[in-house]
Amino acid sequence: LPLVAPVLDVQDNAGRYLELMRVDKKAEAGDIRFVLIHSQGNATLGPADEAIVRQVIAQSCR
Numbered sequence: 001l002p003l004v005a006p007v008l009d010v011q012d013n014a015g016r017y018l019e020l021m022r023v024d025k026k027a028e029a030g031d032i033r034f035v036l037i038h039s040q041g042n043a044t045l046g047p048a049d050e051a052i053v054r055q056v057i058a059q060s061c062r
Contacts, residue, residue, distance in 0.1 A: 005061045006061065013057065018050065018057075021053075032050075
């Protein structure tokens with residue numbers, strides 16, 4: 001898997017990623033949800049704080 005994501009929008013890169021993530025099949029009513037794997041065969045689907053997601057995107061893009 002790539003460790004560095006491309007910059008999609010120089011003005012608001014995290015915003016562009018969030019916009020795309022809101023139309024993902026795991027999104028519900030515009031809320032972004034993530035699959036969290038706890039152990040083999042044990043996963044949950046839930047929301048993540050948008051501020052944290054923005055930080056991760058900022059750290060992952062170059």
